[in-house]
Amino acid sequence: MPESGNSMWNRRSALRAALGLAAAGGLAACGGNNGRGGGGSGSGKSLVQYFHAYGEAGTEQAIKRYAKAYEKADVTTQWITGSNFESKLFASLLTDKAPDVFEFHPQIQLVKSGQVADLTDLVGPVKDDFNPADIRSHTVDGKIYGVRMIDDPQFFFYRKSLFDEAGVGVPRTLDELLATAAELTTDKVKxxxxxxxxxxxxxxMIWASGADTLDxxxxxxYHTDGVVGGFRTLRKLFTSGDLLLDAPTDFWDPSALNQGLTAIQWCGMWAMPQMQQALGDDLGIFPFPKVTDAGEQTVYNGGWSMxxxxxxxxxxAAKEYVKWLWIDQKEYQEDWALSYGFHIPPRTSLAESADKLKSGLPAEGVRLFNEFGHFDNIGWTQAMITALEDVLANCVRKGGDPEAELDKADGKVNRELDKLFG
Structure with missing residues (x-):
């Protein structure tokens, strides 16, 4: 689910921020003291949960409604708006105002620092009902940390009518994407x-090059000839005049496609209902096209976990609440995944029974997710993410040499790997 529309910040790459990234500080101004739980048992226990401000209407109310239904503790929701959820979350974790429960992405620093609890006893009994890749991405040394709430596949959305007018087909390679973009570009549409x-x-792009982040x-x-070539091809696209730059909202928001600024947009399945409402049947999807013959088409799976x-x-008490909501309450889990944008439930039983995902474009999204989906590696840290984002910035935006930039990234990544794994 995307964040509120006034944020230009990409929440959708996984493994965002390392623990300690932000300076310690309170969160008094970061969200209301909202969503008081029922507390019907009279236990007197109070829990605080942190969520980033999802963009879809009804999400805040839904989370508070779930919390209110819980009878064993008063659950307060901090609904954190703005563009820096991660820094606020990690700042709070360094204080006595830290949340008991919070949503984030699986990352190994949280495990290594002892920040997140082992939830194997919660997930283990129902592990076989979760997408195996979601279990793997939350597992360290055989223990499961975190419960996946939603899977968010990402792919290209496109306007079928504009493809027909230009006489082009769906691109299967990155080179074809460049050629297609050139054919689709007009004085009004990129x-x-x-x-x-x-x-x-x-x-x-790394996966579509036949490589991976870590083995x-x-x-x-990731440092392969195919990835080097991929960066060079993206540089061609960047300088071609066929790439929309500096849109009013970032990729997670469907406005660029819906408002006719572009013919093709990289986005997530969460935005599919908004796109369908705006464009009707004039909407198709396709995976990130393969970069090399050794690569394959790719669907990136983002998502959020508790x-x-x-x-x-x-x-x-926090573990008991997480078990109640994200393990036991399938009705709420289905509501969260399918009533506020489209997401694939990580529970196989829910995914298979979800009528909204059984036909049309949503079913195609599920098929692409199942066939081409890639999940994050829990060992791929924020410092590593930043190193590769710097490569992209220096190669694609500034025209630097990909081989040299990847050499620089290797040093940074290896230092992180040494700290984490020895």
Whole structure:
């Protein structure tokens, strides 16, 4: 689910911020003291949960409604608006105002620092009902940290009528995407939009080149000839005049496509209902096209997960709440995934029974997710993400040499790997 529309910040790349990234500080101004729970048991327990401000109407009310239905504790929701949810979250974790429960993405620093609780006892009994890739992406040394709430596949959305008018087909390779964008570009419409920073397509481009971020031994796997070539091709696109730059909102928001600024937009399945409402049947999707013959078309799976603060004052009560809401309450889990934009429930039983995903474009999104989906590596940290985003900025935006820039990134990534894995 995207954030509120006034934010230009990309919430959709996973593994955002390392613990300690932000300076310590309170969150008094970061969200209302909202969503008081029912507390019907008279237990006197109070829990605080943090959520970023999702963009879809009804999301804040839904989370508070779920919390109010919980009878074993009073659950307060901090609905954090603005463009820096991560920095506010991590700042709060360094104080005595830290949340008991918070949403984020799986990242190994949280585990290594002892910040997040082991939830194996919660997830283990129903593990086989979760997407296996979601279990893997939250597992360290055989223990499961975090409960996946939603899976958010990302792909290209396009206007079918503009393709027909230009006489072009769906691109299957990155070179074809450039050629297609050129054919679609007019004095009023750009051929393609990848987001204002382009950061959201770094990992998809790596996977579509037949490479990966890290290999199974937690060693660099992205520095290949195919990835070098991918950066060079993206530079051609950047300088072609066929790429929409500096749109009013970033890639997570469907406005660029809906308002006719571009013919193709990289975005997430969460925005599909808004796009369908605006464009009707004049809407199609396709994966990130393959970059090399050794690569393959790629769908990037983002999403959000629920974690328990292992350093909080109410760890067991927080675990009990997380189990109640994100393990036991399937009705709420389905509502969260399908009533406010489209997301794929990480629970297989819910995904298979979801009528909204069984036909039309949503069903096609599920098919592409199942066939081409890639999930984040829990060992791929914020410092590593930033290193590769710097490569993109220096190569694609500034015209630097990809090989030299990747060499620089290798040094930064290897230093992180040494700290994490020895």
């Amino acid at each position: 051929g393609v939009y990848l987001g204002n920073t382009l950061h959201s397509i770094v990992n998809p 199974e031994n937690n060693e660099i796997a 974690f328990v603060n292992a350093k909080g004052k109410n760890v067991e």
